[in-house]
Amino acid sequence: MSSRIWPARDYTRLTLESKSAIKHSLFSVKDPERLVLELETDELAPALTELQGKVAPEDPYIKGLRVARNRPGVIRVVLDLKADVKPQLFNLPPVADYGHRMVLDIYPAVPLDPLAALLEESSKSQEEKPAGKVERLATIVIDAGHGGEDPGALGRHGSREKDVTLSIARRLKTLVDAEPNMRALLTRDGDYFLKLNARVEKARKVKADLFVSIHADAFVRPDARGSSVFALSDRRATSQLARELARAQNESDLIGGVNLQEKDDYVKRTIIDLWQTGTIDHSLRLGGSVLKRLGTVNTLHKPHVEQASFGVLTAPNIPSILVETAFISNPEEEKRLNDEDYQDKLARAVLDGIRDYFAKHPPRPASPLALN
Numbered sequence: 001m002s003s004r005i006w007p008a009r010d011y012t013r014l015t016l017e018s019k020s021a022i023k024h025s026l027f028s029v030k031d032p033e034r035l036v037l038e039l040e041t042d043e044l045a046p047a048l049t050e051l052q053g054k055v056a057p058e059d060p061y062i063k064g065l066r067v068a069r070n071r072p073g074v075i076r077v078v079l080d081l082k083a084d085v086k087p088q089l090f091n092l093p094p095v096a097d098y099g100h101r102m103v104l105d106i107y108p109a110v111p112l113d114p115l116a117a118l119l120e121e122s123s124k125s126q127e128e129k130p131a132g133k134v135e136r137l138a139t140i141v142i143d144a145g146h147g148g149e150d151p152g153a154l155g156r157h158g159s160r161e162k163d164v165t166l167s168i169a170r171r172l173k174t175l176v177d178a179e180p181n182m183r184a185l186l187t188r189d190g191d192y193f194l195k196l197n198a199r200v201e202k203a204r205k206v207k208a209d210l211f212v213s214i215h216a217d218a219f220v221r222p223d224a225r226g227s228s229v230f231a232l233s234d235r236r237a238t239s240q241l242a243r244e245l246a247r248a249q250n251e252s253d254l255i256g257g258v259n260l261q262e263k264d265d266y267v268k269r270t271i272i273d274l275w276q277t278g279t280i281d282h283s284l285r286l287g288g289s290v291l292k293r294l295g296t297v298n299t300l301h302k303p304h305v306e307q308a309s310f311g312v313l314t315a316p317n318i319p320s321i322l323v324e325t326a327f328i329s330n331p332e333e334e335k336r337l338n339d340e341d342y343q344d345k346l347a348r349a350v351l352d353g354i355r356d357y358f359a360k361h362p363p364r365p366a367s368p369l370a371l372n
Helices: 046-054 114-127 161-178 196-205 240-250 252-256 266-276 279-294 331-337 340-360
Strands: 002-006 012-018 024-029 034-039 062-071 074-081 085-092 100-108 138-144 182-186 210-215 228-232 306-308 320-324
Touching: 002 046, 012 046, 024 085, 034 085, 034 100, 046 062, 046 074, 114 182, 114 196, 138 161, 138 196, 161 182, 161 210, 161 340, 196 210, 210 340, 228 240, 228 279, 240 252, 240 306, 279 320, 279 340, 331 340
Parallel strands: 138 182, 138 210, 210 320, 228 306
Antiparallel strands: 002 012, 012 100, 024 034, 034 074, 062 074, 085 100, 228 320
16 A cells, blocks of 8 residues: 645645545544544554655645544544535546555535636736836646646656656746746646646636646657657547547546546537637647647657647637656656756747747737736
8 A cells, every 4th residue: 555645725635546446434523623534444554554744734724634543444634624625525546557546535614716726926026027018918828737646747857747847837937027028827737637628728817818738758669769749639530640649648637646536528519619719720830830840849750730639728718738748758858858947948948839829819909917
């Protein structure tokens, strides 16, 4: 058995992984606020006793945790809480390198509002910028692929895609926020799992002008190399690589751990609307601008924007692209992906591509964030 806790502002996840499924139950206790998780097992495994030391002081929702044998055949885990929460408890069958997982997701009782967070952050950043004429602020949502239980692709030397993507996404956000007419929102700013539709939903709620998902994937051939940009497709994938990458990215929910009772097929549900509104066409234009700039930093895997049914690219009316910065499965590119200067160059290339796109297609005038 193994145990993990992933704290984040969005939610905190507690995971127990075992060779066989563990029966369990959950109830809450008031005054003070607690969650009580009962596990039907005789074994007080080290993974359970170690949970007490895995609660981070900065965890937004868990104050402390206690584990003890409650009665024969039952181990009780008591979580002392910092706030009112809305827990979700579910099982995940074995997938990839994982065995049976019991997952407890602890969400705030009142869901966080990404628009309010963006407005607050944006207000602070605008105070630091020099005074000038009032401009239309374009909102760029930057998505760091994978996270938490989902490491993404793995390099030969141990690099994890989720770490590389977050580092590049943070650098891109810094560059975007320094632009006088742009601001950025990260879908995740820490090592935690975020399901695909949650990433899309954040972009939708802030009425983003653009959505850019950052990746550094793997391919079956270790010599595969180069940068790529992908847009959504309403038809078949444009290549075997595009098809395989879309399949791998869409399976991220299974690996990261989604409560399947809540899962919807967002790709099939929205792809026709995106095509009819011209969103896919503008995604291709954005992708072309970014791909051209990436070509000044790295070789290109293909000289054109590719397409496939990526679930993360389905934000309504928001041009969306997925950027494969390089192949982490290629040892040479893996080394470069871990170099801070190279990450900066990649982030700068993406920003330059965004600027090129806006030069031809200015942000629409109507937006809740239209003025600074």
